[in-house]
Amino acid sequence: MGKINLKLIKSPFNKENPITVQVLGVCSALAVTAKLEPAFVMAISVTVVVAFSNLIISLIRNTIPPRIRIIVQLVIVSLLVILVDQVLKAFVYDVSKQLSVFVGLIITNCIVMGRLEAFALNNKPLDSFLDGIGNGLGYAWILIALGIVRELFGSGSLWGYKIIPQSFYDIGYQNNSLMIMPPMALILVGIIIWIQRARNKDLCEK
Amino acid sequence: MFSNKYIFIYSTILVVVSAAILALAAVGLKPFQDKNIKVEKMQNLLGAVSIESTPKNAEELYNKYFTQELAINSKGEIVADYSSGKLNKGKVRPFDINLKAEIAKNKGLEDLTKSKAELPIYVCVIEGKKKYVIPIMGNGLWGGIWGNIAIAEDLNTVVGANFDHKSETPGLGAEVTTKEFQKQFTENKKTIFEGKDFVSVEVVKRADKTNSHQVDAISGGTITSNGVSDMIKNCLKFYTPYFNSNKK
Numbered sequence: 090m091g092k093i094n095l096k097l098i099k100s101p102f103n104k105e106n107p108i109t110v111q112v113l114g115v116c117s118a119l120a121v122t123a124k125l126e127p128a129f130v131m132a133i134s135v136t137v138v139v140a141f142s143n144l145i146i147s148l149i150r151n152t153i154p155p156r157i158r159i160i161v162q163l164v165i166v167s168l169l170v171i172l173v174d175q176v177l178k179a180f181v182y183d184v185s186k187q188l189s190v191f192v193g194l195i196i197t198n199c200i201v202m203g204r205l206e207a208f209a210l211n212n213k214p215l216d217s218f219l220d221g222i223g224n225g226l227g228y229a230w231i232l233i234a235l236g237i238v239r240e241l242f243g244s245g246s247l248w249g250y251k252i253i254p255q256s257f258y259d260i261g262y263q264n265n266s267l268m269i270m271p272p273m274a275l276i277l278v279g280i281i282i283w284i285q286r287a288r289n290k291d292l293c294e295k
Numbered sequence: 296m297f298s299n300k301y302i303f304i305y306s307t308i309l310v311v312v313s314a315a316i317l318a319l320a321a322v323g324l325k326p327f328q329d330k331n332i333k334v335e336k337m338q339n340l341l342g343a344v345s346i347e348s349t350p351k352n353a354e355e356l357y358n359k360y361f362t363q364e365l366a367i368n369s370k371g372e373i374v375a376d377y378s379s380g381k382l383n384k385g386k387v388r389p390f391d392i393n394l395k396a397e398i399a400k401n402k403g404l405e406d407l408t409k410s411k412a413e414l415p416i417y418v419c420v421i422e423g424k425k426k427y428v429i430p431i432m433g434n435g436l437w438g439g440i441w442g443n444i445a446i447a448e449d450l451n452t453v454v455g456a457n458f459d460h461k462s463e464t465p466g467l468g469a470e471v472t473t474k475e476f477q478k479q480f481t482e483n484k485k486t487i488f489e490g491k492d493f494v495s496v497e498v499v500k501r502a503d504k505t506n507s508h509q510v511d512a513i514s515g516g517t518i519t520s521n522g523v524s525d526m527i528k529n530c531l532k533f534y535t536p537y538f539n540s541n542k543k
Binding site: 165 | 297301302305306309310313316317320321324327328331332334335350465466
């Protein structure tokens with residue numbers, strides 16, 4: 090059992106990555122990654138929501154009438170998302186202002202519903218929970234990677250701290266303002282997909 | 296198979312339980328959220344008089360510099376007075392006034408002296424100098440914009456301004472939040488009165504830097520710039536009776 094469980098967490102990092110392979114949750118990946126801190130908080134929020142909605146749905150999977158299963162899933166997911174939103178507003182107000190509407194939009198994040206439909210409805214609670222963690226973290230590392238690159242080259246800082254020294258700016262270095270625009274995030278996601286496919290030939294379509 | 300009855304009961308229980316959990320969370324977290332909003336407001340007010348603050352020290356700095364909060368009616372009379380930690384006059388602490396609802400009372404009124412609104416004014420003392428901070432609120436291109444204007448003791452010279460917005464376009468309208476834009480209000484002595492007449496400070500294209508009632512608009516952010524201009528004019532106009540009767 091231990092071996093299978095580990096695979097559930099590991100595979101979304103690479104060959105089943107929600108963003109780069111399944112191409113889900115791209116919208117938020119473009120919108121919240123201009124800075125590292127909101128990207129990190131968003132990544133954690135999505136991981137929490139996917140993991141716990143997977144767990145809850147899996148626990149009650151045998152009681153859910155198939156005819157209303159999507160509605161039941163939506164209720165559980167929105168319950169968790171609103172909870173996360175309220176907690177963020179209470180304890181990390183600054184970040185929650187930056188994330189604004191995107192926390193609420195986790196409800197419509199395809200990763201969440203996708204995992205519920207594809208996995209949690211047919212699997213045991215523990216496995217489902219791990220699957221949720223795995224997919225959440227698979228989403229998370231892409232967001233964090235984008236956040237690091239975009240903040241470093243777009244604003245010259247990381248987590249709000251200046252990284253690129255003033256002397257660089259004095260000799261003519263400039264922040265790349267394209268980095269903080271969403272199109273650049275799309276290009277960066279493209280580059281990650283490119284590298285990933287170059288290394289895993291079996292991901293390429295024939 | 297599941298019967299219709301089962302489905303009805305199942306969904307009812309699910310929704311009721313979810314609602315109960317959410318209600319509990321909302322009540323439990325409200326004090327923290329309210330505190331965040333209060334601290335943000337204090338930081339904005341401090342920002343208007345160029346005092347840097349962090350969420351941690353905002354309250355302390357606010358209490359140190361802002362010695363008095365007043366609420367003014369349209370005739371320029373003081374209807375509430377809050378100072379040294381207690382409410383000396385009126386029913387509501389001026390800090391807690393719902394600005395949006397009060398400003399809405401001014402809408403469509405030609406003659407503001409007929410308005411029933413009661414608006415706040417914050418008095419702060421920095422290095423012996425008295426400054427008045429007035430919160431303002433209006434509309435940009437995509438949503439609300441708001442800010443604070445700080446005025447010197449002569450109730451005429453602008454000594455600080457800060458603006459924030461809900462959803463203006465990044466790089467264009469959203470530039471109103473930058474120091475470069477806000478700095479214009481404190482350079483070259485901007486004043487809100489010309490002699491005895493209220494003229495406000497306008498945000499216009501290709502502003503004359505030496506004109507004490509103009510600052511430069513943001514290129515590509517015309518509607519937001521106009522919004523800032525209108526907001527300043529509409530909100531400050533309400534205070535003219537107060538300014539006139541208290542001017543030295």
